[in-house]
Amino acid sequence: MSNKKIAVFTGTRAEYGLLYWILKGISASKYADLQLLVGGMHLSSEFGYTVNQIEKDGFDITDKLEFLLSSDSPVGISKSLGLAIMSAAEAFERNKPDVVVILGDRFEALAIAQAAMIAAIPIAHIHGGELTEALIDDSVRHAITKMSYLHFTATETYRKRVIQLGEQPLNVFNVGAPGIDNINKLPLMELNELANSLQIQLSHPFFLVTYHPVTLLADKADEELKSLLNALDKFPQYQVIFTYPNADTYGRNLIEILKTYQQKNPKRTFLLESMGQLRYLSAMKLASLVLGNSSSGIIEAPSCKVATVNIGDRQKGRLSADSVIDCIADESSIYQAIQYTLSEKIQNKLAHVVNPYGNGQASEKIVKKLIECELMKPTQKVFYDVS
Template structure:
């Protein structure tokens, strides 16, 4: 009987990272891929990105509605509760031999705690990382303690997971799965991207994504206002402006984003979701990527493109030399974007070494999952 491996995705970004692992599992004759989809994927407000998953040739085995139409702290907690109920039913019906989850979002916490209680082994990707500006940081570590297998993106992260009591033989440094796109994903030309977006995209342009900071004292609306005002200092650059995720305060940013784009229709495109294929094509030709998404730190450096990382959301992550960190103020953002656009810094970005691997993570993870013996029990590993 084939091993049943369930993969969970609750957001557009996470799906893009998991894509090649899912393709490897799907094409294997040794395992059965089960796909559980939830969160922002099912929300019209965030683009119903589940449709892209099916267009990519995947069968969705379970759709679990969980998002309330609220991004308050209370609303997020209630969404976790709704999700846990739905995931219990989905996991009971699918009965996977192992559940694969990535990262640190609250949707992932909901399904991980259900799987733990139901004695379904968890394989966790991107554990051991630090993002001090978001409660995702604590969620990530909590999922690591629920998981049995760990696939981390860099050696310092492997050591951190071991420090949390996970046995070294179950913690694998495979690199970041998102970097696999550099070697495996076809890219659109700017003409193809222009036609696909229905927007007269020209070079030079920026890709901008800002998510709310959920744990530290950085007001999302104030920071996003500063970002938008700073972008006006670069009138020669067009802007692809993507929606924030469904964290606390995210919905307050959306009307600001839409108003900004409407007032600059020839220069700014606001879009709910690029999807990973368009996103990768867009960043590969961009002059700079600006905002506070983890992608700007993990995947963008692999393309030799500069990143301006704003504020504290990603504080603590390893970062390549192509990443510039700045305060969420107008002057700091403008100063760092200007620096990122200089020929000298651009030349540095082309030769920077990305600490997140070389682009073969999905294959390494697939082979370990395929050969996993199904063991569930684990003991706390004490550092001697």
């Protein structure tokens, strides 16, 4: 009997980090052949050309999908999505995988899912059932769920939501969040090692900041980021590491604002295109505080025993630990949230925080199910009515 051909798509640096141990597990299995499809931000020099890191990690890339345009307007994103569908369709025709693994809710993932669905290739979706009410990602995520055959959710609440969408309970698995596996498995760096690796003059204490566009409120993104920067000015004793925002609608505007801010504060702030998972999680564990609107502040930070100030509506609807403090995206609220989160009341709780996204081993569970599960054609899906 031939090995199961498992295709995995990655289009962003963060997504690749979450998929890393899944890729390792498939590669190591004697019952599966990995087909790695790489595209999007990985192939863009603007975002660090992170395909180099994938190859450095020892993975053989089956296909590189060139589709990301330099424009981040709604029209530009839609054109990139169309190119991604065409690129994925051609890759599937060449490689004929038995199943396609897709993580998350970005537009690239939607494109890959559409191409796989039309090619009648079963889709295994990771991180379905979640809510982010201020993003188009919410609609994208649920759309991918309806196109998928296997579902790997990060909590039991999310598992129930996928079933509520009509998916068969026997094909929906609560495995936890793969990102936590990295915290448990990677040899995280000490401060001097991290500073040397990043080639920056980093001292303690510092904040780790990631701020992405809010796709349904794109016209407010610049204003909200400036409010965050104004609040950070009130904590001059803290250095700040900024990571690039994603290639979402109008994301390049935010990059220019961050570049200007960093140039005005060259000794205190650092703006990095891509840190890679090891350095990013090392910085998270060493940081005094995680700020912004990235899911990593909600999913991974609690397992690093670091508090998060979650700003605005981008992650609205997600389950979160007690170490995550929500605030609205104005200067006063952000300032007060930082003050509160740095207080002894919150800091003393961190050692006992329970992460609702599990304790790790999600990747092993996903790989095991991918290899063992009998796959049917997507056209044979039957709607499960919870009533």
